[in-house]
Amino acid sequence: MTQFAELVVTGLVTGAVLALAGVGASLVFGIQRIPNFAHGEYLTFAAYLAFLLNVPFGQNLVAATAGAIAGTALLAIGIHFVVLRPLRGRGLVAMSLVTAGLALMLRDVVFLVAGTQVRQYAIDQTKVFALGFLRISPGEAVAIPIATVVLPAVALLLARTPMGKSMRAVADNRDLAAISGIDVERVGVHVWLLAGALAGLGGVMLAVVEGTFDPNLGFQVLFLIFTTVVLGGIGNAYGALVAGLVLGVAMDLATWNGFFGGLDAQYKPVLAFCVLIVLLLVRPQGLFGRATVL
Amino acid sequence: MLLEVRRLTKRFGGVAAADDLSFDVEEGSITALIGPNGAGKTTVFNLISGFLRPDHGEIRFAKRRLEGRRGDIVARSGLVRTFQTPRVLTRMSVLDNLLLAAQDQPGERLGLGWIMPRRVARREREIHARALEMLDLVRLRHVSDQYAGALSGGQRKLVEFARALMVMPRMILLDEPMAGVLPALVLQLLDHVQDLRDHRGVTVFLIEHDMDVVMSVSDRVIVMDEGRLIADGPPQAIQNDDRVIEAYLGPAAQSESSGKGPRETPRG
């Protein structure tokens, strides 16, 4: 049972990362019609920015994370204005190719600047915290409180603030939103800010949870982020929040002994892939989406 | 009856775009479907042509059940539609737009071009000749080599019309064929539509906003409002139908307009 509970905790932490990155990617997909292949690289960028602040500059991890969030949000906005906005209306595939190109550029800049060696933050990775009968790693000990605060905050932001409501409206139906007086252009800028900031936090969290990381960090989870987006329904922000958590927990629970003796941990991504394919077959609109017309 | 629609229903969220509709279209007739904006006319076309799946109801075309069938199967069975905003293939030539629509070209099967090159070439010559004939019909032969995307909106309507005819339909669904077409061309198009029925035996079912067109060309008129069928009959009877006038102009306008018949008013 302890194993079960620990797996749920690990899964929730992974899930929180996927949820953070997934909400941003899903809103960007819904609002800008861009499947952002560089989203994983935003996570990598954030992880390395935090590393830069944390290790060479000796800031504590909280300050480093704040810096990474701000920096990644700026990066996302910058890319929006310099590259993506001028290309608007060029279609989905053009956007896919451009963001894939951006992904290669970002990842290889990180490789060139930071090198291939494995990095870790200046936190004690060996410590084990006891939480009741649970043993959790320091990474998780940091990630859990962040996730429990941030995920509801994001949900609240989308549900209550005018900008959050506008974002959901535009993601749902761009034309209708434009007719009802929403400044679609401004929403487009804000959604990149939000997506960048959330990817920033997600990237640092991912790096903390993994313990060590290299510049492939974000790319390795790109397809999990996309699975989250499809699972939640493209453009559906709440869907992505829940889907990220569900996917994270499901992948870790699959390794539980009680689950047919437990799947080998290395097949977790395979499970996610199967989820994606089955989902495309039976419910392409996602777990929570509505079927769209024509 | 060529087309029989029974109790057809389609809801989007809570709104019924088609609500328990039943009507027939007689073979060899020109039937018009009219109604204010948002009445659900295009939804009905989408349901009949297989682009939407109905929630309930039956659609029979030439005695065959069609509801829920894929759009391409519906088209191949002889029931072809056009679109409100014409969907020409912009980066293909006008001629290719038409050639595409021909049926029974074995060369569309992967590899058959190698197995039976003669048959493919012969069929290609046939449909080429037919495409030129259709382009003559809509007077667009002079642009046959241009990209369809270079044409004006009205010309695109004509290309789409000709393309639909290339399928050799038994019945054609025209979604606002006159909208955006130059007034001079409207008469010409009207001639084509009548010619379809008189000389080619094609049944025509059209959505149209121009009441003069509807009243002059159609044998029967079906009126919809808010997803429901509110009137169905010959044009003269429809012109004087109280429910129709009310739907178009609101109850207040009823008395003044009864003589001239309903006209499209911008609403919604």
Place this chain on the structure above:
Amino acid sequence: MDVFNPAFWTFVAIMAGIYVVLALGLYVQFSLAGLPNFGHVAFMAVAAYTMAILVVRAAMPLPVAAIFGLVAAVALGCLLGIPSVRLRADYLAIASVAAGEMVRYLATNLSWLTGGPLGSVGLLGPARFVSYNAGWQDLLDRLSRALSSVLGSAATPDRAMLLVVWSLAGALLWVFRRLERSPWGRVLRAIREDETAATAVGKHVAAFKLQALLLGAALGGLAGLLLAWQIGVFSPNDFEPTLTFYAYLILIFGGMNRLWAIPVGAAVFSLLYTGTQFLTFFPLSLVDSGSRAFLRLFSVGFLLVLFMMIRPQGLLGNRRELLLEK
């Protein structure tokens, strides 16, 4: 190696031929049918692994194993295509990225089957190296002996490979040129332009898209086989996801929709790419070979973005056609 070494140019040309086959697969899927496949490399990897495993572990003759390799690539195409061709293009884009990653992931982790991270060297386990390539080398040897009666001492196995690859590439280009201009190609172009319009004139869109996807998968598989034969040993890292984007870059050189531009694009790309791998003169001498790999990938990304931004019609294309109003 330097530019005066003929072996360098042979290598560049062989790789260019393999890239032609690779890019042709994407051309059929993407340029003809409008299917955005971002996991093309998966088809290569599946075919190469299937072939190598069958040759080494089942002692299957090379040609039979090669056919099974292609079948495996097509089967992967079915797995990917059947759920997604009916859906909007973005779903295929996502599913194909996932498939590309998944194949590489399985190749790395299913060590008992694939040799794990070591790749084909480890197929039979440590220290039991058996190459899958003997049959192929044998074929090239015989071919080069046959050629030596015409070419004399200029006939080498490498040049025999060059001949095989480019004959194959040329034949395939010709075949697909014919297909593109056939009524079948017309339907695919129509689907790329507007699926709804194609449906409205009675074309079964999903069936045509699936055909294009599977043909492309087979071509990707063939490129994978050729690459495996050319490099002799391979590992999961030889099937990096970026290979797919090389193929896109090759298509973009030609403006995406010109079949005859593929060999030109492939030759340019192969020269740039291979050149930066082996040549060491200034300014390439400024960076060490490790960084150069990243610099090269960076440049691929940069060129992709640049082309999409300023010359979406490619080096040779016509912008007017591309931007025709929908």
